[in-house]
Amino acid sequence: MKELNPLLHSQLRLAVISILMNVEEADFVYLKEKTESTAGNLSVQLDKLSGAGYISVTKGFVGKKTRTVCQITELGRQAFEEYVETLKEYLGM
Amino acid sequence: MKELNPLLHSQLRLAVISILMNVEEADFVYLKEKTESTAGNLSVQLDKLSGAGYISVTKGFVGKKTRTVCQITELGRQAFEEYVETLKEYLGM
DNA sequence: ATAAAGCGGTTTATTTTATAAACCAAATTT
DNA sequence: AAATTTGGTTTATAAAATAAACCGCTTTAT
Numbered sequence A, B: 001m002k003e004l005n006p007l008l009h010s011q012l013r014l015a016v017i018s019i020l021m022n023v024e025e026a027d028f029v030y031l032k033e034k035t036e037s038t039a040g041n042l043s044v045q046l047d048k049l050s051g052a053g054y055i056s057v058t059k060g061f062v063g064k065k066t067r068t069v070c071q072i073t074e075l076g077r078q079a080f081e082e083y084v085e086t087l088k089e090y091l092g093m
Numbered sequence C: 001a002t003a004a005a006g007c008g009g010t011t012t013a014t015t016t017t018a019t020a021a022a023c024c025a026a027a028t029t030t
Numbered sequence D: 001a002a003a004t005t006t007g008g009t010t011t012a013t014a015a016a017a018t019a020a021a022c023c024g025c026t027t028t029a030t
Helices: A009-021 A026-033 A037-052 A074-091 B011-021 B026-035 B039-051 B072-093
Strands: A055-062 A067-070 B055-062 B067-071
Touching: A009 A026, A009 A037, A009 A055, A009 A067, A009 A074, A009 B072, A026 A037, A026 A067, A026 B067, A037 A067, A055 B011, A067 A074, A074 B072, B011 B026, B011 B039, B011 B055, B011 B067, B011 B072, B026 B039, B026 B067, B039 B055, B039 B067, B067 B072
Parallel strands: none
Antiparallel strands: A055 A067, B055 B067
């Protein structure tokens, strides 16, 4: 049995990646609302994903307010696809 | 986004349940080999699954040796099916 | 017959991970 | 200008996974 990439096998990180797979980009506030996570938790998990090179995180401004935008990277996309394949074995699909 | 049943969202426990879904029953030694887990870890995770009523664990003998046999319960089967459905949402299937 | 090693586990301790709580700077509202 | 809100980060705590140590029984070798 292959191992399930532990970086993706986490509810919140999987939710984030899953969202980012279906959208060009998403900002911190959107991700927080969509995943119903706390800011702190989200911040930590985004760091991990970005540390692994699975997402890019860009801080910018909208008017005077900061805006943190996330995008999935090619590496992240690949990791996700592989995770799904592995998972299918577990689920018998 | 629905939450992924945390009892099933664990590599080892998911592997165990996944095996038990496809087999009438499986004993400790078989599960250990198949999942490549340590005995300690497996023991703990089987306890959790059995504590939740997802599997039944029966201790018996084969000759003089003890044998611990596991089977998935109806509750476990249901939980697994639901977990898979929820996961599909995350994976976009 | 007895010590040593192996089998099938369980219990306990350690490490890792997830989560929440506290905090911070800048902007906005009152 | 004080208080509140926004958009986060950092740090502390709780929970989970994992490994290490252990235990009773059996088998093997001496």
